[in-house]
Every structure is written in C-alpha cells, then in structure tokens.
Amino acid sequence: MARELTFRIFRFNPDQPDVKPRLQDYRLTEEPGMTLFVVLNKLREEQDPSLRFDFVCRAAICGSCGMLVNGRPTLACKTLTKDLPAVTTLMPLPVFKLLGDLSVDTGVWFREMSLRTEAWIHTDQVFDPNAEEERMDNAVALQIYEAERCIECGCCIGGCATANIKPEFIGAAGVNRVARFMLDPRDKRSDAEYFEVVGTEEGVFGCVGLMACDDNCPVGIPLRDQLAYVRRKMAAAGWKLRRRAPAARA
Ligand code: SF4
Ligand code: SF4
Ligand code: FES
Secondary structure, X not given: OOOEEEEEEEEOOOOOOOOXXXXXXXXXXOOOOOEHHHHHHHHHHHOOOXXXXXXXXXXXXXXXXXXXXOOXXXXXXHOEHHHOOOEEEEEOOOOOEEXXXXXXXXXXXXXXXXXXXXXXXXOOOOOOOOOOOOOOOHHHHHHHHHHHOOOOOOXXXXXXXXXXXXXXXXXXXXXXXXXXXXXXXXXXXOHHHXXXXXXXXXXXXXXXXXXXXXXXXXXXXXXHHHHHHHHHHHHHHHHHHHHHHHHHHO
C-alpha cells in the first residue's frame, strides 16, 4: 500500500520579517519513483502556491536545488522518497542568503568566492587566435576536469562547520576552485602568490578537516584530496616564506 508522507517544511519570507519562521506540515501519498522535485511541485500546485524553492534541470546538473533533507545537505531533485522516512524535514541551506522558504541565493556567494580566489588563468601570454592549440597532458587535463565538475550547489558549504560560523571561509568549494587553477600549467601564479589568496584562516587553514564536505558533495568531487593537495602546497609555501622573512629583514 502507498505510504502517506509528511513533509515538514521551513517557511519564512524575509520580506515579511514580522511573521516568524516556522515549520509547516504538508501531507501527500507516495507514488512510484517519486523525487523531492515531484513532491515540492505537487505541493505547490495542489496545496500551497506560496511555497518557494528552486529547481532548473531536475537532473543534478544545475546545482539549484540544494537543501537540508532531514539535516543533510543534498540535491532535492535526485532524492527519492523511497529512501526517506514517513516524516521528512526540509530546511534551506544555511550560510547562503535566504530568499524565502527553501530558496537561497548561492550565486552571490560563489561569485564573491571566485573573485576572492581570483578564479581565472593568470598569465602574461597574449592570446593569439591563429596559434595552434596547445596540447595538455591527459592526466593533468583529467585532474582539472575533476575539479571543474563542481555544480556550485553549495552542499559542501551548508554542511561545513567552519563556513557556518565564519562567513568569510571559502569552504571546500573554494579550495577546490583554487586547486583547479593550481593544477593548470597555463596559470603562472607562484605558490607564494597562491598563499596570499588561500594560505589563511579564511582559506585552507580554516578547515578543521572533519570531511563533511567530502561526504555531502552530490557529484562526488574528491574534496578530501583537493583539501589535502592545497593544504600541502600552502604549508610548504608558508614555511618557505617564513624562512625568507628574517633574511629580508636583515
Ligand atoms: S573538511 Fe574543512 S571544508 Fe570540509 S566540511 Fe570540514 S571544515 Fe568544511
Ligand atoms: S564541491 Fe560538490 S558540494 Fe561543493 S558546491 Fe561543488 S558540487 Fe556542490
Ligand atoms: S534541479 Fe538542477 S541540480 Fe537539482
């Protein structure tokens, strides 16, 4: 027999600050193959047109549907109700600006992080559209591709203890972004220059290493490896800079 499911959903409209945040219960009958995408759309169409949430692709590609499902950050579009208990709590991802109910603005956060980490190729080489395409080592290209798979869903940030208490922390998504450029031979930044960007408590040294991010990334980016890679490089760069500092003062 089909289950009756209860969804306990966070409700708050920042444009109506007088109305306190609350959890509101909705009920519906489970259907085969049902995802949270189907659930939320059914609830909005059939029960409550005021419910706010975000979906674009429905296929774990756009990253817009990140939310806390029973406390765990994940993509709602790829969450099947058959894997959920009879009562499920849905909350918006913390850290990001709340737009209303389950809808948050991850775009501003990711744009600021990209600017702070200078997430573009740094080179003096002038682009020549007529030049022959430069070949890249396959293994390096694959490592860059791995980091590039980030869909900016924010799940690693929403579940990160440091990001929740320190808004300036760039999180695993930020460190992954930096790793992408460190790996790229076209980016001519030195380790000392990267240290300026990420060798701080707001960067890789703010990470407490419990690896919730690695568990929560819905596309399986190896965040544990990316954090270790950047931390190793930045620890070595910091050590060299400290050794050079007394000589520079002398
Ligand atoms: S390992 Fe670091 S970046 Fe990942 S969730 Fe923990 S504190 Fe955040
Ligand atoms: S690293 Fe993974 S969890 Fe973090 S924003 Fe990118 S896709 Fe989402
Ligand atoms: S709707 Fe695009 S990732 Fe879920």
